[in-house]
Every structure is written in C-alpha cells, then in structure tokens.
Amino acid sequence: MKNTIYNILKGTFLVSDGAYKKWRLIIFFSVLALIMIASSHSADSKVHQIAQLHEEVKAFRSKYVETRAKVMGLKMESVVRERMFEKGIVPSNTPPVKILISSNPTKP
Numbered sequence: 001m002k003n004t005i006y007n008i009l010k011g012t013f014l015v016s017d018g019a020y021k022k023w024r025l026i027i028f029f030s031v032l033a034l035i036m037i038a039s040s041h042s043a044d045s046k047v048h049q050i051a052q053l054h055e056e057v058k059a060f061r062s063k064y065v066e067t068r069a070k071v072m073g074l075k076m077e078s079v080v081r082e083r084m085f086e087k088g089i090v091p092s093n094t095p096p097v098k099i100l101i102s103s104n105p106t107k108p
Contacts, residue, residue, distance in 0.1 A: 014026075
C-alpha cells in the first residue's frame, strides 16, 4: 500500500510498460476538461450579453413611455390651440356645416 502511493507520487506509473494506455486516457481527460472550460466561458459570456440586452430593453421601454407621454401632452387640444394662436390661427366662431351628397337626386 505504502509502495503504491510512492509510485503514484513519483509518477512511475506513467513510464511503465502499459503507460501508453494511461497516457491516452490522461490526454483524453485533459481535452475534455479544456472543452468543458471553453464551454463554460462561452456560456458566461452569453449570460453577460443577455443581461446587457435586458438593460438596453429597459432603457428603450423607459424612453418609449417618456416619449409617448410627451406626445399625448402635445396632442391635447389646449396645447394645439395655444401653438396655433401663436402662429395667428384661431378657432372659428361658427361651427362647421355638414354637407350631404346623395346619389339619388330626388331625395334631399
């Protein structure tokens, strides 16, 4: 038992007669570990990118709500009336008249 632990610590199992199979296994596990690390880094970068995009979406929504509120304020009749008054356009004192056009000339 003690001798086996010393052999493992010294690395004699890597240079013995059946070491070729062990080296293939070690290289295989090393490649798997590298692939796993690369996959993890890729996933982390995607998570950061998704978080950044969520922040951008929140900013755009906020800007949209702000702009919509501004437009709603500008569409109000009182605001339009004030702006037109500044340009010299005032509302009419007489209401508009509805003109009816019929396709049949006998009916009024």
